[in-house]
Amino acid sequence: MIISKYDADALRAALGIEMSGIEGAGVGAGWGRVAPGLASDPDRHDETEVFVITAGHGEVVVEGRRQSVEAGSMVVFEPFETHVLENTGEDDLVFLTMYWRDAERAGQAASKSAGRLTERPQFVFSTPPTPNGDLHLGHLSGPYLGADAYVRFQRMNGAEAWHLTGSDDFQSYVQAAARRDGREPSETAAHFSAEIAATLELLDAAPDQYTVTNADGEYPDALREFFSRLVSSEGIAAKEAPALFDAATGRYLYEVDVSGACPTCHSTTSGNICEECGEPNSVVDLIDPVASASRTKPRTGTATRYMLPLHEYRQDVEEHQRAGRTPARLRELAHRIFQRAPYDVALTHPSDWGVEPAEPAAKGQVMWVWPEMAYGFLHGIQSLGRRIGRAWEASAPADDWKIVHFFGYDNSFYHSVLYPALYKLAHPGWKADIDYHVNEFYLLEGAKFSTSRRHAIWGKDILTPDSVDAVRYFLARTRPEGRRTNFETAAFGRLLDEELIGTWQHWLRDLGERVSKEYGGVVPDAGRWRPEHSAFLARLENRRRALTQALSADAFSLNQAAEELGALVRDAVRFSAQEASTAGIERWSSESRTAIALELAAAQLLAQCAAPVMPRFAGRLSAALGGSEPDTWPQTVQLVEPGTAVDLTDAVFFTPVAAHESGQA
Known part of the structure; x- marks a missing residue:
């Protein structure tokens, strides 16, 4: 058994206030005192931490939000929450702290950084x-x-x-x-x-x-x-x-x-x-x-x-x-x-x-x-x-x-x-x-x-209504984050012609033609699922999470976001090619419906996740899939509602560089 009592004489300066440690508790632990009118230094770490206020009163400040505390209050700080303890009273504010590492909890907290600022202007x-x-x-x-x-x-x-x-x-x-x-x-x-x-x-x-x-x-x-x-x-x-x-x-x-x-x-x-x-x-x-x-x-x-x-x-x-x-x-x-x-x-x-x-x-x-x-x-x-x-x-x-x-x-x-x-x-x-x-x-x-x-x-x-999303995507991929980078006119032309038109637009229009030919232009309901199908769904979910992380406040990187958007399309093109062999075979029609439904889900995810980087493209693609302007970040990958009319066959999302230069765009 270990018994620890608050001892003011054992306190030493730490984190802008006074602290003392408790040995043998099995977790990090200590006593703390905040003098009237003072506050602890802002602290942010990977441990889960608990404050138990034993005397006095004051305020805890977490990510800019304030909450009153007093003797008898317990506060749990999640990993990576920036926290401060202020004494707003006339007597010492005394507290017990305990902290420990929980890798799973820390990982979950890190992945939630995208939403940690929603309550503040x-x-x-x-x-x-x-x-x-x-x-x-x-x-x-x-x-x-x-x-x-x-x-x-x-x-x-x-x-x-x-x-x-x-x-x-x-x-x-x-x-x-x-x-x-x-x-x-x-x-x-x-x-x-x-x-x-x-x-x-x-x-x-x-x-x-x-x-x-x-x-x-x-x-x-x-x-x-x-x-x-x-x-x-x-x-x-x-x-x-x-x-x-x-x-x-x-x-x-x-x-x-x-x-x-x-x-x-x-x-x-x-x-x-x-x-x-x-x-x-x-x-x-x-x-x-x-x-x-x-x-x-x-x-x-x-x-x-x-x-x-x-x-x-x-x-x-x-x-x-x-x-x-x-x-x-x-x-x-x-x-x-x-x-x-x-x-x-x-x-x-x-x-x-x-x-x-x-x-x-x-x-x-x-x-x-x-x-x-x-x-x-x-x-x-x-x-x-x-x-x-x-x-x-x-x-x-x-x-x-x-x-x-x-x-x-x-x-x-x-x-x-x-x-x-x-x-x-x-x-x-x-x-x-x-x-x-x-x-x-x-x-x-x-x-x-x-x-x-x-x-x-x-x-x-260079900026026109038809070129703006291609320019934004190229700049996102090449902007100088942490290093000097370079705009090359030829590289922009290649990305537009080979990737955005030759890969993205080609895949989407081909998908539209297959939906039109095989399902009358409406989204089919998924049929039987094979392991390859669930594996592709899991890959799409991984891309969604990676894009969420790339655009979040703490890890914000347009380089990474653009890479993940391109990778999402490459995943879909690869999956489409793999599933093409059984398309049109009656005995595998149920599985083919699932494959088409998953490709449409990938297109819908692309529209949603491209919205911060390429807003016009995202809006046009969402409309072609029978949806509205993407205004909510996806919390999971979802199939497009069966029976929804799809208009991808003749969709034009990007035009060649030559068209921009000649004024044809």
Whole structure:
């Protein structure tokens, strides 16, 4: 027999609170104490865990949901549930914990990740594009297709999810484009913002909220209020520091106005961020800098700007990254940055394009657009809420908000390091729950997309109602997830002609012809089942599960989803060929009906599971099978209702590249 009693003197600091262990219990066990006003660190693990509250009262927070607990309460945490225990009372909150590994339970919990966010509002952001040009395939392959497919899948699983983005109007790159074109920055921003919105429509990725910052009358004052929150937190302050200036014009230099070699990786870079290694620079630390306008070596002077001592917030950033989905690539970047010498980030810059803060010390300066974006996301949520009747306030972000960011690696520093620090300062009580999905560069024929070198395929050049699903599928298969990948025009043509038309469409039309010829165009009821039939059904179920996993929040990968869609079709084609030998033989007619019913079930599953990636194809295929637009994710593989009319024989889901180019599509 083992008897353990709570002993405050035996407690030691652990998980942000105080804990002590219990030996010999047969499971992991221990006592814990949460002092008034404190909370445990967010914890997520593969064990099943039980808390038994023995004194005090407070709240448990699981995946952003809060529940009151008090002495006598027992809470069971499933594997992989992120949980926090907070003391909201005036006395110590004391609890007993027990935890153990159960491989079967952990496996089941892992497979249920697709539905774990259904009870919370999800705000899924694709990086607000800079309106200094339209969107090309390099842009579209990453954040915009990713966020759209993510939201479609979440909605099919019953979640409240919205895709939000907007035009990042106050970028210095907009001002540079305006100077180049002889326009006002506001004209350039408005023109390309509209072009970008139109391209997203062509991709079938139009967001639910598209915020145009320079056209939103409430935005500037609300942004100033956010900045004032940062100043009043005393986490940032106006500080004189070295800066670069154009030796010929005296112009203050940052971002697009200056280039040089990155002080970390020595790649060619513009000011403030290196696209290659992802690390920020302070501009004055560029190697051999050159002013973009005069092509001269800049002179070094000083400027007084509001500065954030980022190194002081390492612990806050790392705690934030532990709480949500933060890929190792981003955690490694943060580690590199915090290993550097103390680093002050300039949050304001001298400029006449942007929003000037209200603070007198910032006169003649604007809030740098990247920290501005930290507020812009909250403003987008508020704007969406007002349109759909939800009381979401940018000034009071809620713990139950689930924010999901899709962005390119070159924006990683801002999203996963800078913004968590700013949110901690502006809203110290907010437990920002943010997941990050990052993509690398997408190349074109082996080289970077480049507007200046005319090395780009613009969205409007390739997207039509007849090509959009083929483009989405190709981008899903080749988008740069974890590595740089490449768009090749010839490879796209081969995939369209050989796979989507030559395999997918050929199989579906052939299936339609067989249903028409043998069963009068209606779905037959399954007859006798053979082992091969049940084995194929099991294979389809495995594909359904794999697609569910590939599109789920934790494991989201369009590369994997596209591979599984292609594999589902290949499975069906192989099964069809195997069963063809006995088709038309009367003595095996019952078994043939089962085979046809299973092929139709495969086609129906394809329509349902393709919906997040290829929505038009999915809708057309579902209609050809006598169904409605797929809006619910399949929980199992089901046979198509016998007697349903099928219209696949002459269905056209994809058209050849030549038809697109000649305007015949």
